[in-house]
Amino acid sequence: xxxxxxxxxxxxxxxxxxxxxxxxxxxxxxxxxxxxxxxxxxxxxxxxxxxxxxxxxxxxxxxxxxxxxxxxxxxxxxxxxxxxxxxxxxxxxxxxxxxxxxxxxxxxxxxxxxxxxxxxxxxxxxxxxxxxxxxxxxxxxxxxxxxxxxxxxxxxxxxxxxxxxxxxxxxxxxxxxxxxxxxxxxxxxxxxxxxxxxxxxxxxxxxxxxxxxxxxxxxxxxxxxxxxxxxxxxxxxxxxxxxxxxxxxxxxxxxxxxxxxxxxxxxxxxxxxxxxxxxxxxxxxxxxxxxxxxxxxxxxxxxxxxxxxxxxxxxxxxxxxxxxxxxxxxxxxxxxxxxxxxxxxxxxxxxxxxxxxxxxxxxxxxxxxxxxxxxxxxxxxxxxxxxxxxxxxxxxxxxxxxxxxxxxxxxxxxxxxxxxxxxxxxxxxxxxxxxxxxxxxxxxxxxxxxxxxxxxxxxxxxxxxxxxxxxxxxxxxxxxxxxxxxxxxxxxxxxxxxxxxxxxxxxxxxxxxxxxxxxxxxxxxxxxxxxxxxxxxxxxxxxxxxxxxxxx
Amino acid sequence: xxxxxxxxxxxxxxxxxxxxxxxxxxxxxxxxxxxxxxxxxxxxxxxxxxxxxxxxxxxxxxxxxxxxxxxxxxxxxxxxxxxxxxxxxxxxxxxxxxxxxxxxxxxxxxxxxxxxxxxxxxxxxxxxxxxxxxxxxxxxxxxxxxxxxxxxxxxxxxxxxxx
Numbered sequence: 161x162x163x164x165x166x167x168x169x170x171x172x173x174x175x176x177x178x179x180x181x182x183x184x185x186x187x188x189x190x191x192x193x194x195x196x197x198x199x200x201x202x203x204x205x206x207x208x209x210x211x212x213x214x215x216x217x218x219x220x221x222x223x224x225x226x227x228x229x230x231x232x233x234x235x236x237x238x239x240x241x242x243x244x245x246x247x248x249x250x251x252x253x254x255x256x257x258x259x260x261x262x263x264x265x266x267x268x269x270x271x272x273x274x275x276x277x278x279x280x281x282x283x284x285x286x287x288x289x290x291x292x293x294x295x296x297x298x299x300x301x302x303x304x305x306x307x308x309x310x311x312x313x314x315x316x317x318x319x320x321x322x323x324x325x326x327x328x329x330x331x332x333x334x335x336x337x338x339x340x341x342x343x344x345x346x347x348x349x350x351x352x353x354x355x356x357x358x359x360x361x362x363x364x365x366x367x368x369x370x371x372x373x374x375x376x377x378x379x380x381x382x383x384x385x386x387x388x389x390x391x392x393x394x395x396x397x398x399x400x401x402x403x404x405x406x407x408x409x410x411x412x413x414x415x416x417x418x419x420x421x422x423x424x425x426x427x428x429x430x431x432x433x434x435x436x437x438x439x440x441x442x443x444x445x446x447x448x449x450x451x452x453x454x455x456x457x458x459x460x461x462x463x464x465x466x467x468x469x470x471x472x473x474x475x476x477x478x479x480x481x482x483x484x485x486x487x488x489x490x491x492x493x494x495x496x497x498x499x500x501x502x503x504x505x506x507x508x509x510x511x512x513x514x515x516x517x518x519x520x521x522x523x524x525x526x527x528x529x530x531x532x533x534x535x536x537x538x539x540x541x542x543x544x545x546x547x548x549x550x551x552x553x554x555x556x557x558x559x560x561x562x563x564x565x566x567x568x569x570x571x572x573x574x575x576x577x578x579x580x581x582x583x584x585x586x587x588x589x590x591x592x593x594x595x596x597x598x599x600x601x602x603x604x605x606x607x608x609x610x611x612x613x614x615x616x617x618x619x620x621x622x623x624x625x626x627x628x629x630x631x632x633x634x635x636x637x638x639x640x641x642x643x644x645x646x647x648x649x650x651x652x653x654x655x656x657x658x659x660x661x662x663x664x665x666x667x668x669x670x671x672x673x674x675x676x677x678x679x680x681x682x683x684x685x686x687x688x689x690x691x692x693x694x695x696x697x698x699x700x701x702x703x704x705x706x707x708x709x710x711x712x
Numbered sequence: 713x714x715x716x717x718x719x720x721x722x723x724x725x726x727x728x729x730x731x732x733x734x735x736x737x738x739x740x741x742x743x744x745x746x747x748x749x750x751x752x753x754x755x756x757x758x759x760x761x762x763x764x765x766x767x768x769x770x771x772x773x774x775x776x777x778x779x780x781x782x783x784x785x786x787x788x789x790x791x792x793x794x795x796x797x798x799x800x801x802x803x804x805x806x807x808x809x810x811x812x813x814x815x816x817x818x819x820x821x822x823x824x825x826x827x828x829x830x831x832x833x834x835x836x837x838x839x840x841x842x843x844x845x846x847x848x849x850x851x852x853x854x855x856x857x858x859x860x861x862x863x864x865x866x867x868x869x870x871x872x873x874x875x
Contacts (some may be wrong), residue, residue, distance in 0.1 A: 175754035281764035281841070283814045285756050286834040321717045325759035331776045359791035360764050360842040365815030385814055386835045532843045 226668050240372075240381040240395060248273075248371075248379040249346035252613070253307065253333040256320035258584050259625060260612040261333055264307070264377060268467065268475045268512050270396050271303035273371040275349045277310035278322040279360065283385065288326060290389045291370070295328075297393035304330040309351040309366045329510075347371065348382075363382045374399050375474070400471070448476060448543040450531055453514065453695050455675050458553040459474035459524040465696045466502075466531060467514045468543070479504055482534045485517040487547075491525035495691065498522070500708045502531070505698030508622060514696050524551045555692055556671035562607070562683040563671040564596045567642045579649055581641060582613030587628045590641040595668065598638055604685045604709040605638040609669055610678035611645060614656050623678050626699050634706050644669045644677040684709040744776030746862040748824060753856070753870040755788075755841070756834075758848045763847050765789065765841040767856055767870045768832045773824040781822040781830075783859035790843030792856065794819045797835050816840075824860070834875070848872045 251263035251273065263271065273289055276284035284306075291304055306323060308314035311334050314322075319332030333344065344367075351366035368385035372395050381395045401475040449471060454464040468476040468483070469551060477483070483502035489495045502515035520673040521527065526548050556562065570591040577586040590608075598605045612624050624641060631639045645656035645663040656663035665674075672681065674694075682691035682705035691705025753769035765788075773779055784792040796819050814835075822837060824830050832838050839856060841848075848854065852872040859865050 279763050280816075281758075281766040281814060282795070282834060282838045285758060285766065286875075289756070289834075293875065321759060352813075352815075354815050356818050358793055358795070358840075358842070360793070360840065363816045365813055368814040591757070 164282060200448045222281060240383045240387075240391075242379055242382055245378050245380060248373045249343075249379055251305070251307070251333070251343060251347075253335040253343060254316055254337055254584060256316055256323050256332040256334075257318040259622060260582070260584060261331060262615070263373065265512065265622075266303040266305075266331075266373075267377050268375050268469060269301045269303050270375055270399055271305055271373040272392065272396070273305045273307065273347070273373060275309050275344060275347070275351070275366055275367065276312050276368065277308050277364050277366070279310065280364065281360075283366075284410070285534075287368060287370060287385065288330075290387070292677075293327070293389035294392035294396070297389060298396045302396055303452060304328065305333060306330055307333045307340075307343065308346055309340060309349065310364050311335060311337055332700065333603065348611055356514060372399070372607075374398060375469070387680075428693050448531070448533060448541040450543045450545050452545060452547060456553045456694055457521070457547050457549045458557065459521055459549045459551055460517075461519050461520050462549070463516060463560055463693070464547070465505075465514050465516050465694070466545075467507075467512070468531065468533065476533055476540065477504060477515055478535075479513075480536050481540065483515040483517075484532045484534070485515075485519070486530045486532075487519065487521060487527045489521075489523060490528055490546075492523065495522055503698070503701070505696065505701065507696050509626075516696075516698065521549045524549050524702075554675055555679070556672065556681075556689050558689055558692060560689050561687050562595070562681065562689050563668075564598060564599045564687075565668040565671040566596050567594045567640060567668050569594050578587065578652065579654060580643065580647070582610070582611050582643060582647075582654060583624055583641070586641075587631070587639075589631065590628070590639050593638055593640060595640055595642075598640070599683070599687050602685050602687065603638055604636070604706075605640055605683050606644070606706065607640045607681045607683060608672055608678065609642055609644045610680075611643050611656070614645065614663065615677055621681075623697065627680075630699055630702060633703070634710070636710050637706050642666065642668055644674065644679075682706055682709050685711075713767055729829045740748050744826065746773055746777045746779035746824070746826070746860070747775035748773050748779055748860055748863045748866060750858065750866055750868045755854055755870040755872045757850045757872050757874050758844065763842070763844065765844050766834075767839040767841060767854070768834065769839070769868060769870065770829055770831050770860075771824050772829040776826050777862065778826050778828075779824045779863055781824065781858055781862040782820070782861050784839055784856055785859075786841060786854055786856040788845055788848070788856075789841035790845070790853040793840045793842060794822050794837065795831075795840040796837050821861070850874055 229374050249260075250261060255260055255261040263273070272294075274287050278284075288306070295302055295304075306319075307654065308319060314334050316334055316587075319334050323330040323332035334340070336499075349367040349369075351364055354363045354365050356363060370383045370385075370387075370392060371379060372381035372392075373384065374380045380399060383392060383395060400425070414579065449469050451467045451469070452464065453467060459465060466483075470476055481504070484505070485498075485500050485502055487498040487500075498519050498521065500517050500519040502517050504513060505516055506513050515531070526546060528544060529547055530542060530544045532542040568591070570577060570580070570588060573579040577583075577588065577591055580591060593603075593605070595605070595607055606627070608624065608627060610623055627639060627641075631637070643654070643656075644666060646659075646666050647654040669677075672679065676695060678695060678697075680693040680697055680702065681689055682693075682702065684690045690709040691702070693701060729835055749772045751770045751772065753767065755767040755811050758765040771781065781794055784794060786792045795816050797814055800813060819837065822830060830837065839858075841854075850872055853869045854872065855867060855869055856869050857865050
């Protein structure tokens with residue numbers, strides 16, 4: 161993610177025939193197109209226009225006949241569903257602010273994804289207008305992601321100006337030629353540079369279909385260009401009620417799994433891709449589903465994070481919804497239940513949100529937990545889940561000494577931060593001091609282990625950006641960022657080394673025992689851990705821990 | 713009176729002025745005259761950043777000879793061309809990919825058949841405004857001069873709207 165502005169003139173032809181096509185091939189394609197159109201009852205756009213032979217429909221070359229790409233009456237029943245239902249292909253590129261973006265960060269809302277380019281005057285604005293009109297017909301939030309297939313001209317700045325124009329919170333993604341090629345390939349998107357004598361320079365031919373990803377991150381529909389807002393909206397609104405031909409491959413490990421993970425987690429070799437368990441509501445009357453995001457639950461002081469949604473996967477966590485947690489020991493029912501009010505936090509400001517429960521569990525073992533949600537209009541619902549507290553946790557508990565470990569700093573790499581950070585805009589102040597130096601100097605610090613570019617969990621988000629924004633508030637605090645993995649220099653860009661089925665944990669990740677990333681540790685001047693935040697953390701939580709660490 | 717109607721009237725006046733020329737040209741294609749009307753002209757609201765905008769309209773030829781749109785210009789853009797969006801690549805959209813590829817190509821000569829109407833619309837023919845000199849804001853209008861083979865120039869005013 162280090163070179164988001166590739167040189168000009170190196171656009172690629174991807175998965176598409178070189179143009180111009182030979183007339184015979186055109187004729188063949190046209191015949192195929194018309195045959196398909198007849199079979200499927202589909203309007204095929206203006207393919208026929210391309211065809212010069214007389215086999216083409218009447219007066220197609222004269223421009224007198226137009227085959228519309230616009231919606232057809234049968235459009236609403238046209239099958240756009242993708243089967244079998246499978247997770248959406250990877251979509252990890254650079255957003256219009258120059259930040260790493262992962263489609264997983266939009267988990268919890270359906271997302272419309274389409275590919276195009278900013279110099280595109282007709283197709284892309286038509287798609288954007290259709291999507292905008294569709295959103296008016298859809299209940300609930302929908303993410304909109306526009307991916308350029310013309311990275312030579314569309315750098316992050318161009319994407320920003322383009323999507324900002326729509327003022328609708330759209331995400332505009334770009335990347336290197338390689339990244340775009342890989343991403344497009346994974347999504348089954350073709351594109352090709354088409355040279356012409358137009359004053360506009362080259363044009364890009366590209367797959368203009370719109371992809372619909374459901375709230376659980378599964379690719380559900382591929383909707384043809386020109387389908388129109390009604391069909392787009394119908395597909396989004398139909399997600400919840402649609403019968404899936406194949407059962408969803410949802411990760412449903414036993415609820416106790418995260419907390420009861422094998423002791424190997426304390427000497428991690430690979431991150432768990434999906435550290436959360438999903439527990440359906442035990443009662444059909446309740447409409448709340450909970451997802452335990454935390455992987456570490458221990459006897460003693462705990463901080464656990466959950467996300468909640470309704471059965472349609474709409475997020476229920478909002479700033480005006482209160483969450484109350486109750487934990488009852490199943491090993492010793494005589495113990496008084498622990499009740500605690502959850503704290504609302506944003507995972508992505510204005511987007512994904514979660515609740516944090518901070519409580520002390522009296523003993524190791526199983527707990528029946530309940531979350532009850534109350535909104536402004538009263539009780540929303542309740543859901544139970546089970547968790548298992550371990551005797552010990554792989555990460556150092558609050559109050560324990562922070563492990564002294566050498567972390568990479570700018571001077572190790574001659575100031576080239578891109579060799580030690582996958583952050584697109586690394587803040588030099590985060591790479592000035594190593595953890596061992598700070599401990600030796602008795603200076604408090606915030607230690608973040610996170611890979612903006614390679615974070616594999618659903619909790620990945622703009623964490624590092626938030627920390628960079630927050631850092632200036634605390635001049636007495638030193639901020640340290642380290643990639644969680646052993647990184648390899650791939651010609652100026654770093655990539656994690658593999659080990660087993662995952663990335664190889666770096667020495668500092670192992671020293672801190674983290675089973676997943678991101679992790680943020682706040683350490684006091686006495687070298688003891690004051691705050692330990694797994695996966696999801698609110699800015700206010702960090703602020704509070706920093707105040708404790710600095711005695712403020 | 714809607715802007716579009718005003719345009720039609722304006723177009724009609726221009727046509728009247730050019731009718732002699734068009735008759736002469738009309739002879740070569742078997743006699744008759746072309747009579748071209750442009751209605752419902754609109755341009756899509758667009759940021760100048762997008763560098764290229766698009767305008768759409770209906771072009772009707774009520775005459776007895778075919779005509780053709782062969783050029784365009786506008787004070788709102790550096791260059792104006794007629795383009796067409798076309799489906800390209802494998803025609804069968806399917807999950808394996810390669811389907812649904814749309815491309816664009818310049819159209820040097822867009823024939824308006826005698827008695828026929830050609831609609832310039834999203835996903836099809838469009839007037840491409842290359843090198844926008846300003847944002848196209850909803851409610852604005854821009855002038856576009858269309859050049860036809862026979863009837864010559866027709867000036868249209870396209871109102872800017874979202875879709």
